[in-house]
Amino acid sequence: MSNSEDNKSSHDQLSSQVFLDLVDSVIADVASECHRIARLGLDKDLEVVEEELRLSVEARAKVADPSNNLETNTKYVVDIFGQSHPPVATEVFNCMNCGRQIVAGRFAPHLERCMGKGRKARAKATRSTTASQNRNSRRNTSDNQLSSAPPGFEENVKRA
């Protein structure tokens, strides 16, 4: 009745068998899955992978290469969507003050003149009396504040 050793070894054998059976099942699962992917071409093709690798290497080289036409690069920066933005905005719209068609890139200088902030604009604005009163009073207060202004500035003010 002391077959405990026999039992143990046969138990071991049995359990090994069961274990191998389980592992074989999992292997079959993996093989089936990979087979399906391979036949359906779902996994990246060898050629496609190589192509992509080549392209990425080329792209990286191009970016790292300093001898490229940097002038074109700095003027027309290409963003990640491949769009290039000219440094001066080119869209045209209507100025809300005077109603003229203005190029967006030139809008700020136009507004200076149009709304009377700049030098030439003050000449225009002084034509209307209320506007000139406002401007003059504003100018006086600003003159007092600007006691330490450079001489050139004061000349300009007087001329205007």
Add this chain to the structure above:
Amino acid sequence: MYIRKHSVNRPPTPDEDVTESPERDELTLGEIINIKLVESGEKENLMELVRDRLVESGWKDEMRIACREHVKKKGRKDVTVDELIRAITPKGRASVPDAVKEELLDRIQNFIRSAAL
């Protein structure tokens, strides 16, 4: 109880028919264990345990890489499942982590002992 085929037209036999159940002679101990495993649901538990352990240890990923290598060699179009299985089984069996193997063997042995065989 082992499954016995019942045939309506079989003439009644007085005794237990030895010739009728050839399956009993053919059933090895291993098969018996397997049947018990399945019937008790333990086989399914073990399968799930094995799968989880093999995935989390990276074994499955290694196997998939091995499959991909084989597919690259043989060409995508004419690989068969059997071929793949044959190609990766030796490596698969050998590369199971020891801890996983021990855990599984332990559980199986417990089951065998508790099945009182």
